[in-house]
Amino acid sequence: MTEKQEAKRHGRRLVVVVYPFQGHINPMLQLATILNSNGFSITILHPEFNSPNHSNYPDFSFVSIPDGLSKTNTVSVSPGDLAATISAINRNCEAPFQRYMEQILEAEDPPDRVAGVIFDGFMYFAQRVANHLKLPGISVRTSAAASLFAFAVFRHHDGHGYIPFQDSLSQLDQVPELEALKLKDIIVSAAANPALLELRAVLTETTKNASAVIVNTIHFLEQQTLTKVQECFQVPIFPIGPFHKLAPSSSSSLLEEDTNCISWLDKQAPESVIYVSFGSMTSMDENELLEIASGLANSEQPFLWVVRPGSVRGPEWADELLPKSFWERVEEGRGCIVKWAPQKEVLAHGAVGGFWSHCGWNSTLESVCEGVPMLCRPFFGDQLLSSRYVCRVWKIGLEMEGVLERGKIEKGIRRLMVDSEGVEIRQRAKGLKEKADFCLSEDGSSYNALNELVQHILSS
Incomplete structure (x- = not known):
């Protein structure tokens, strides 16, 4: 038995x-x-x-x-x-x-x-x-x-x-x-x-x-x-x-997942999209939101950005803060903003080539299991440990340290998504995925x- x-x-x-x-x-x-x-x-x-x-x-x-x-x-x-x-x-x-x-x-x-x-x-x-x-x-x-x-x-x-x-x-x-x-x-x-x-x-x-x-x-x-x-x-x-x-x-999400973003991902080139999500508890001020928006727009990479209601201190959601010029660029099809995403499905999608994350442990494991390299921006608690695992031990990501500034954000995204450094990181990430698959077998x-x-x- x-x-x-x-x-x-x-x-x-x-x-x-x-x-x-x-x-x-x-x-x-x-x-x-x-x-x-x-x-x-x-x-x-x-x-x-x-x-x-x-x-x-x-x-x-x-x-x-x-x-x-x-x-x-x-x-x-x-x-x-x-x-x-x-x-x-x-x-x-x-x-x-x-x-x-x-x-x-x-x-x-x-x-x-x-x-x-x-x-x-x-x-x-x-x-x-x-x-x-x-x-x-x-x-x-x-x-x-x-x-x-x-x-x-x-x-x-x-x-x-x-x-x-x-x-x-x-x-x-x-x-x-x-x-x-x-x-x-x-x-x-x-x-x-x-x-x-x-x-x-x-x-x-x-x-x-x-x-x-x-x-x-x-x-x-x-x-x-x-x-x-x-x-x-x-x-x-x-x-x-x-x-x-x-x-x-x-x-078991406490927030409603917007599955329309999957249809948007279906239209993007393989491994071209930077997925951005900072989890269910982190928050930022209005200036940080604007710097992230500008950095994403200036990187010229397709992006899927989760802006959770309540994640920005002040207005209810991003559409009250982001300038018209940003929305015009998003409407051209290069960006998609949702209030919450089905993250495991997003990370498993072939169009996603990078994950800018707060490095919560769940998000980190989900990214490892799909072979997706990471930009790491920890906020508090165990997220700092996860970030150091990603960047210093496993070497499948880059740290986004210090004050968020649009030029730094643009450079970090391009390092991960376009430059030769990012190619090597992505190869190591795919190697970890293979090891994870074996451990589950x-x-x-x-x-x-x-x-x-x-x-x-x-x-x-």
Whole structure:
């Protein structure tokens, strides 16, 4: 009997706890889909805030719990409020989650008993509840494995780190992959933020107490880092990414996707379009918007540009800000602007030859898997790590650093899309795509890690 058949025979149920922001909802629902396809029943537990679309997942049970946040279902929260938001969600959700778990454990039928709690690492209250109820708790990292190591190195508020602080900093120079990421700079610069340090300490303690850790990454992308993470946490680590390639296609976007851009892409030459999207949470001022518009127009490259409502501080959308001369150039067919795009479909399109991105981890993996080189403009948090992976470790992209200025933007786009430097970068990107495809195939690293994860859950 296969592991999948064994799971179905026992009717094992997994409770999946989702952190309510787009970059976390997507991979957690993809992971739930993967586990469901391997025979597990799925209950998705989520805060009321930013509730995911249930209709796209008819085989799942969805349960919302009060979170104490706004009931307006706002799509994003300011990056500066993230630490406070994470703390508030964990504080407010723990008690109702425990009540819910106690109820289902009392009422459950033996054939459908709960096999464990799988939770986004930011929802660390779930591990405390799992411990209290003597259930396995599995933490999920939706960012790079390198962020796990960085969390463990950060000092506690009392001055101590989970890894001896000075020892860990010296270790970073001894591992080429970690040295190229400049983790030392990130760790030292962030040490001045007490709220951030306290949050990272809690997240790391939770990870160390989990029965296992799932990371949305591919082994070859972070091979040296994964070795250090395993040494640090001493719990099973399962790099089974990229989730979006292992899960059947289904949208969990909180924003409506404009599929008309695909028809526009169909009319463009192969690998000629620069796709521009800065994710679901970043924002810019009016001057930055105008500089980007001018840089795109002056580059003379076709472009597909996502300008999300609310991404520009001030007016509701770009059409209130961009000059008439810009719109005239767009109307000539060289540009397409949408409020939100079906990104995986866009990146897989043959007309797309480059991706100017904020370097969120989901976007980075999606670009790697389609062999699309990147222009990197990280804004906050783990995006800086992703950018350094792209540009300094894998060398499949260029950094767009400093103040955004139209001449710099024009030059960066042409370096990536036209110059010989960009040709070499594109070749390396296509090489990573081939490696990623192999890892997802039978006996590839992600395929094997998934089988090991299923066995781990069944044996818990």
